[in-house]
Amino acid sequence: MNRIFNPKLLTLLKSGLSRKQVSNDILAGIVVGIVALPLAIAFAVASGVSPEKGLITAVVAGFLISFLGGSRVQIGGPTGAFIIIVYGIVEQYGINGLLISTVLAGVILVIFGLLKLGVLLKYFPHPLIVGFTSGIALVIFSTQVKDALGLEIDHLPSEFIEKWTVYFTHLHSIDFAAVAITIITILITVYSKKLTSKIPGSFISILLITALVQILKLPVSTIETFFGDIPNTIQFVTPKIELASIHQYFAPALTIALLGGIESLLSAVVSDGMIGGKHRSNTELIAQGIANIVTPFFGGIPATGAIARTATNVKNGGRTPISGIVHALTLLLIMLFLGKWAKLIPMSCLAGILIVVAYNMSEWRSFKAILKGSFFDIIVLLSTFFLTVLVDLTVAIQVGVVLSAILFMKRMSDLSEKRINNIVDTDIIEDYSDLPKEIMIYEISGPLFFASARRYSEVLEEIGLRSKVLIIRMRHVSFVDQTGIHNLKDTLKLLRNKGIVVILSGVNEEVMSDFTKNGISDILMKLHISDSFEKSLELALSELKEISA
Numbered sequence: 372m373n374r375i376f377n378p379k380l381l382t383l384l385k386s387g388l389s390r391k392q393v394s395n396d397i398l399a400g401i402v403v404g405i406v407a408l409p410l411a412i413a414f415a416v417a418s419g420v421s422p423e424k425g426l427i428t429a430v431v432a433g434f435l436i437s438f439l440g441g442s443r444v445q446i447g448g449p450t451g452a453f454i455i456i457v458y459g460i461v462e463q464y465g466i467n468g469l470l471i472s473t474v475l476a477g478v479i480l481v482i483f484g485l486l487k488l489g490v491l492l493k494y495f496p497h498p499l500i501v502g503f504t505s506g507i508a509l510v511i512f513s514t515q516v517k518d519a520l521g522l523e524i525d526h527l528p529s530e531f532i533e534k535w536t537v538y539f540t541h542l543h544s545i546d547f548a549a550v551a552i553t554i555i556t557i558l559i560t561v562y563s564k565k566l567t568s569k570i571p572g573s574f575i576s577i578l579l580i581t582a583l584v585q586i587l588k589l590p591v592s593t594i595e596t597f598f599g600d601i602p603n604t605i606q607f608v609t610p611k612i613e614l615a616s617i618h619q620y621f622a623p624a625l626t627i628a629l630l631g632g633i634e635s636l637l638s639a640v641v642s643d644g645m646i647g648g649k650h651r652s653n654t655e656l657i658a659q660g661i662a663n664i665v666t667p668f669f670g671g672i673p674a675t676g677a678i679a680r681t682a683t684n685v686k687n688g689g690r691t692p693i694s695g696i697v698h699a700l701t702l703l704l705i706m707l708f709l710g711k712w713a714k715l716i717p718m719s720c721l722a723g724i725l726i727v728v729a730y731n732m733s734e735w736r737s738f739k740a741i742l743k744g745s746f747f748d749i750i751v752l753l754s755t756f757f758l759t760v761l762v763d764l765t766v767a768i769q770v771g772v773v774l775s776a777i778l779f780m781k782r783m784s785d786l787s788e789k790r791i792n793n794i795v796d797t798d799i800i801e802d803y804s805d806l807p808k809e810i811m812i813y814e815i816s817g818p819l820f821f822a823s824a825r826r827y828s829e830v831l832e833e834i835g836l837r838s839k840v841l842i843i844r845m846r847h848v849s850f851v852d853q854t855g856i857h858n859l860k861d862t863l864k865l866l867r868n869k870g871i872v873v874i875l876s877g878v879n880e881e882v883m884s885d886f887t888k889n890g891i892s893d894i895l896m897k898l899h900i901s902d903s904f905e906k907s908l909e910l911a912l913s914e915l916k917e918i919s920a
Contacts, residue, residue, distance in 0.1 A: 375485060376657050378439050379650075380692040392690060399689030400697025403446055406571040406683050407433070407698060408705055410728070412594070412713060413721040414449040415672065417514055418457035420466065421598045422713065423706070424672050425449050427605055430703045432662040432674030437695025439658035441651030442639040446680040446695050447662060451728050452634055453627070453673045455510045456764055460623050462529055468620060470610040470667040475617075475624035480632055480660030489652025495633055498752040499771040501737045503630075506759025506767065508733040511725060518722035519553040521546025521591060531760050548589050549719040552580055556723025571683070573724045580720040581712075594721075595714040603710040608670045626765040627663070627673045635659050635676035645685045679731070747778040780822050810911050811838035816847050821854035828858040835866045835873065839918055840911045844904060846877030856889045863894045872914045874899045876907035 407429050415425025429448035436447030460469045483489070513531060516538050517524055523544040528534050556576045563572035584591060594601070639650040655676075662674055684694050741752045751774055758767035806812075811834050815827055835841045851859075866873055878886065878900055886892060892900060901907045 375487065375653050377441070377651060377654050378658070378692075379441055379443050379654070380438060383443070383691050388691060388693075393693060395688035396691050396693040397697050399684050399687040400694040401701050402571075402687045403680055403684045403689070403694065403698040404701025404705070405574050407446070407448055407677075407680055407702060409571075409573040409577045409716075409721070409724055410677075410680070411449055411702065412716065413725050413728070414451060414454060416594065416598075416718070416721055417451075417454045417511065417725055418449075418672060419461045420457065420469075420672060421601075422594055423601050423710070424670055426601075426702060426706045426710070427669050428666055428671035428674050430605070430699050430706065431669050431671055432666045433702070434696055434699035435662040435665060436635075436658050436674070436676065437692040437699065439654075439661055440692065440695075441654030441658065442642060442676070443648050443650070443691055444642045444646060444681055444684050444689050444694065445635070445639055445650070445655065445676045445692075446684050446698055447635070447659070447674050447676055448680065449672055450634060450675055450677050451511055451725070451732055452504070452507050452630055453675070454514065455507060455759075456623065456626055456630065457672055458514070459529060459763065464620070464623075467611050468623075469672065470608070470670075471612055471617070472620045472623045472627060473663050473667045473671075473673045474610065475620055476627035476631065476673060477660045477663030477665075479624060479628035480656050480663060482660075483628065483632055484653045484656035484660060487653050489632075489636065489656050495772070496748075496751060496775045497737075498741050498748040499755050499768075499775055500633065500637070501734050501741060502752045502755030502771060503759045503764060503767050505733050505735070505738050506756045507764070508729045509760055511729040511732070515722040515725045515729070518592065518718040519549065519726065521549025521719060546591065546719075549591050549717075552584070552589075552591060552717055552719040553723040553726070556580055556720045557727055560724060560727045568686075573727070576724065577716055577720060580717060581715050584717050585715060589717075592718045593714065594716050594718065597718070599714070601706075601710045601714050603707050605669050605706075608668055610667060622765055626768060628660075629768055630764070631659055631663065631673060631675035632656055634678070638676035638678040638681050641678055642681050642685055645682065646690060679728075747782060751775050751778065806908070807912075807915060809839040809915055810842065811835070811840070812842045812844065814844035814847070818850050818852075819845075819848050819855035819859065820850070820852040824852075824855040824858040827855075828862045831859075831862050832865060835862070835871050836869060838871065840872045840874065840914050841866065842874045842876055842904075842907050842911055844876045844907075845879075845882065846904070848879070848882055851882055851885050853889075856885065856891065860889070860891060860894060863891070867894065872899075872911075872918070874901060874907045874910055874914075876901050876904050878902060 411425035411429040412422040415422050415428070433446065433448045436445060440447070457469060460472055464472070510531065513534055516522070517527055522538065522541045524537060524541055528537060559576035559579065560572035563575050584593070635655055636652055639652070639655055642648070643650055659675060666672070666674055684698070738752070741748050751771060754774055755767050755771035758770055813831060813834050817823065819827060831841070831843065863873055883900065886900065899910055901910065
């Protein structure tokens with residue numbers, strides 16, 4: 372159990388930390404807390420929930436992810452990737468449904484970690500990840516058009532096309548003050564780093580724009596317009612769970628868990644590269660799961676590792692989980708003592724910040740590069756992208772994973788077919804070219820699995836029937852599956868009935884174990900399995916003499 376769940380913080384505390392490093396972590400945590408403030412509010416508002424839920428998530432989940440996690444520098448909290456998921460769940464099931472889905476997602480993540488699936492989640496195909504990430508970015512942008520333009524729309528549809536139809540029919544209600552605020556926010560957020568890299572542009576834009584709106588008394592919508600006052604307390608909330616209807620939350624919970632797991636591990640991998648470290652993926656998943664189980668009981672929303680905030684942590688000197696803990700405490704203090712001022716933030720200012728977030732998420736360079744790549748990668752990319760935008764992220768991930776698996780199998784099948792067709796009947800080296808013609812040698816190149824098993828069986832049967840002794844070289848067979856074993860057994864039985872001796876050469880230990888378990892060695896009286904080609908040749912010559920005698 373210790374190997375599966377072993378928080379980095381405990382390891383670092385046992386090994387000892389220098390005062391200088393602790394000091395650096397505290398300063399980095401304060402900076403990251405300031406960076407996270409506008410993002411936590413913006414992500415919550417864009418998700419269709421009140422702004423304090425974003426702050427609560429950053430505080431509670433951020434603390435637990437750093438305290439229990441498997442990464443030195445991971446910063447947890449609400450992220451842009453969850454916006455469309457949370458928005459859809461709230462619209463369909465309400466806030467209570469969101470809380471239940473998040474708790475279930477946390478349980479799933481803990482199970483993923485206990486089953487040591489942390490490594491597997493990192494192997495999601497890159498085109499799939501770019502596809503749904505780019506799709507999410509476009510959806511986030513589309514959700515912000517209303518506030519960015521100050522449009523007067525009572526009800527905004529959740530569907531992408533219907534949403535844009537409503538936008539175009541309400542262009543006459545554009546508020547140019549809101550447009551100006553959005554543009555200025557974007558410019559400040561993007562270009563402020565040229566003046567200072569210590570204070571995030573989003574934080575600067577919120578301070579300046581909010582002050583400007585209040586001084587000039589501009590008639591634009593603010594957080595207070597939609598949500599009223601922001602509570603400066605954290606209360607315990609108990610979701611109302613009805614066991615009879617809990618099954619309906621499994622699909623959204625699985626989506627939250629998969630996306631949260633993928634994003635947190637990607638963030639951990641990126642930060643590993645920045646600090647030269649190595650995170651513990653299963654511990655990280657369990658920590659993410661615990662955070663998502665606990666946070667809803669305080670009114671929070673789904674949380675995961677945030678790549679941008681984690682990178683900010685590293686760039687500001689954070690090297691241990693202490694910085695993530697300080698980031699959570701910083702946000703708690705801001706919420707308790709300065710939260711009342713947050714209600715004055717203009718909605719168009721938050722829209723500008725989220726438009727920048729959407730652009731940074733879009734990965735358009737990777738998207739463009741994949742479009743120049745293989746046909747199979749393009750199919751996965753575009754399918755996932757359009758399903759994310761036009762249908763649902765849950766469907767996009769499910770279809771993307773299945774499609775990626777099918778296309779992978781197709782490519783492996785084509786590759787195996789190509790290898791099979793390129794291998795000649797007597798694929799032997801010169802030293803053995805003087806073998807009797809009654810001895811045939813065939814090499815299986817690559818894994819013997821369902822995509823190639825049938826074709827290999829056909830070729831083995833064809834070659835075997837033209838020989839008296841057939842040596843099947845298996846030095847490059849890394850694994851076999853049940854389909855491969857089944858087809859091989861059928862071929863061996865057929866050759867046995869024809870009186871042909873078969874020798875398996877170069878079988879590795881893992882494949883040999885599978886053969887033993889499935890009775891391959893018991894099929895023929897004269898079936899031999901050898902670990903070297905030389906032994907197989909000696910055996911083949913001996914068998915041929917016996918047959919000819």
